Amino acid sequence: MTQPAHRTPSLLQALEMRLGNLLRQHGGGSGLLSLTLGMPELDFDRLPEGLRDCSYWARPAAGRFLLGLGVAASVEAQGEGRFRALDAAFAEYRRLWLAVDEDGLGFQPVALAGFAFGQEGAGDIPNSRLTIPTLLVQRREEICAMTFTCDRGSSLDTVLAGWMGLAGEVVAALHRETSPPANVLLQRISSQPDDDIWLEQVVRAVKDICAGELDKVVLARSIRVRSTQPFVPAALMATLAMRYPGCVHFTHFFPSGGVLLGATPESLVSLANGQVVSDALAGTDWQSGRLDDEKSLHEHRLVVNAIVRALEPVCGFLQIPARPKVFELQELRHLRSVIKGTVDPGVSLLNLVERLHPTPAIGGAPVRRALDWLARHGEMRSGWYSGATGWIGYDGDGEFAVALRCAWLDGNEAELYAGAGIVAGSDPRNELEETEAKLNAMLRVLGGQA
Numbered sequence: 001m002t003q004p005a006h007r008t009p010s011l012l013q014a015l016e017m018r019l020g021n022l023l024r025q026h027g028g029g030s031g032l033l034s035l036t037l038g039m040p041e042l043d044f045d046r047l048p049e050g051l052r053d054c055s056y057w058a059r060p061a062a063g064r065f066l067l068g069l070g071v072a073a074s075v076e077a078q079g080e081g082r083f084r085a086l087d088a089a090f091a092e093y094r095r096l097w098l099a100v101d102e103d104g105l106g107f108q109p110v111a112l113a114g115f116a117f118g119q120e121g122a123g124d125i126p127n128s129r130l131t132i133p134t135l136l137v138q139r140r141e142e143i144c145a146m147t148f149t150c151d152r153g154s155s156l157d158t159v160l161a162g163w164m165g166l167a168g169e170v171v172a173a174l175h176r177e178t179s180p181p182a183n184v185l186l187q188r189i190s191s192q193p194d195d196d197i198w199l200e201q202v203v204r205a206v207k208d209i210c211a212g213e214l215d216k217v218v219l220a221r222s223i224r225v226r227s228t229q230p231f232v233p234a235a236l237m238a239t240l241a242m243r244y245p246g247c248v249h250f251t252h253f254f255p256s257g258g259v260l261l262g263a264t265p266e267s268l269v270s271l272a273n274g275q276v277v278s279d280a281l282a283g284t285d286w287q288s289g290r291l292d293d294e295k296s297l298h299e300h301r302l303v304v305n306a307i308v309r310a311l312e313p314v315c316g317f318l319q320i321p322a323r324p325k326v327f328e329l330q331e332l333r334h335l336r337s338v339i340k341g342t343v344d345p346g347v348s349l350l351n352l353v354e355r356l357h358p359t360p361a362i363g364g365a366p367v368r369r370a371l372d373w374l375a376r377h378g379e380m381r382s383g384w385y386s387g388a389t390g391w392i393g394y395d396g397d398g399e400f401a402v403a404l405r406c407a408w409l410d411g412n413e414a415e416l417y418a419g420a421g422i423v424a425g426s427d428p429r430n431e432l433e434e435t436e437a438k439l440n441a442m443l444r445v446l447g448g449q450a
């Protein structure tokens with residue numbers, strides 16, 4: 001339940017008192033300090049409106065919501081060793097990190113992270129980044145909490161003032177109503193590449209696949225649209241939450257002013273208590289056609305096989321579904337196999353990411369040949385599209401979801417991306433239509449249609 005706004009000052013006063021006492025008790029020394037307090041007064045189940053420079057990640061179906069503000073610690077990496085660099089940095093933070101779960105609710109501090117599809121560059125944003133936020137608002141099922149993090153060496157007064165500034169901002173934002181979706185006119189201003197060039201690429205890919213050079217390659221394209229009004233991320237996220245309750249919802253605000261947001265149906269990997277789960281999601285229908293045809297099943301099997309091969313060396317036990325299920329979204333249906341396993345001790349979430357990314361669902365198969373093919377044919381993917389967005393907890397558990405069905409917002413303009421898996425039986429026009437259907441899911445939301 002949202003509390004009336006007049007309760008806010010007393011809520012913040014009580015919070016300041018508790019945090020001040022805890023800081024005096026636990027501050028000093030070196031390394032990070034995280035204090036987690038239960039916040040039963042908060043009604044956190046969405047990206048609140050009016051915030052900037054925050055990251056939001058939610059899996060509503062599992063009752064999990066995360067919102068990070070400010071930067072207590074952050075690391076960026078690119079190149080071949082990018083996941084190992086993030087992993088090593090996170091391990092180093094953990095070595096000297098004191099985490100206090102003051103109300104004993106079982107919450108831990110969490111880092112939020114994201115990365116691009118390729119290992120070099122990502123335009124204006126870091127190729128990969130892991131951030132331990134200064135304030136993390138979390139919800140698990142019905143329980144909300146705030147986790148405040150600082151460097152133990154900092155001045156306690158400065159830390160407390162910074163924490164309270166962010167807490168005040170979040171509490172005020174959570175009391176604000178989210179704007180209804182604005183009905184705007186969208187004008188398509190460009191396609192990258194042009195439809196004809198993309199179709200030619202599909203023809204070339206099919207030819208090379210039939211010649212035995214590779215089995216599958218995922219070709220992506222992007223479009224740019226201009227709206228009659230600036231986009232409101234919180235309003236868009238509210239519509240995505242309504243339309244796609246089974247997806248992972250994410251928003252990242254970047255210092256340049258750009259915002260990446262979306263709702264993805266595909267989890268790359270999750271790790272919880274030594275159990276790993278990874279989605280094979282490939283095979284798409286958008287016109288109530290068939291999904292059990294040999295082409296879709298073949299396209300799907302390539303993903304399942306690659307995931308199994310990536311996980312087998314580090315899993316004592318793997319559970320692989322005999323056949324995929326159909327995952328229904330509003331305008332699309334996908335084949336999905338959920339692969340589960342028990343991970344060997346010492347294997348981290350980022351080790352698993354490194355083994356799995358990119359799966360043939362977004363790259364191709366065999367993976368190396370598909371990536372070479374894409375590089376040779378100059379495929380461009382900007383930002384974090386078809387990379388991933390996720391979180392890692394203090395205890396090492398967490399999840400990364402593939403950054404699909406997303407848009408990069410920049411004032412009145414948005415860039416949207418979509419790809420399709422090309423195999424021997426692909427019909428270029430059909431594949432183009434498939435990418436249009438995937439783009440339409442987000443276009444509809446940007447256009448204000450609930």
Ligand SMILES: C=C(O[C@@H]1C=C(C(=O)O)C=C[C@H]1O)C(=O)O
Nearest residue numbers: 281282283284361418419420421
């Ligand atoms: C590449 C995208 O989607 C991926 C490709 C799919 C396919 O080719 O059938 C299905 C789901 C996703 O793994 C995208 O949405 O942009």
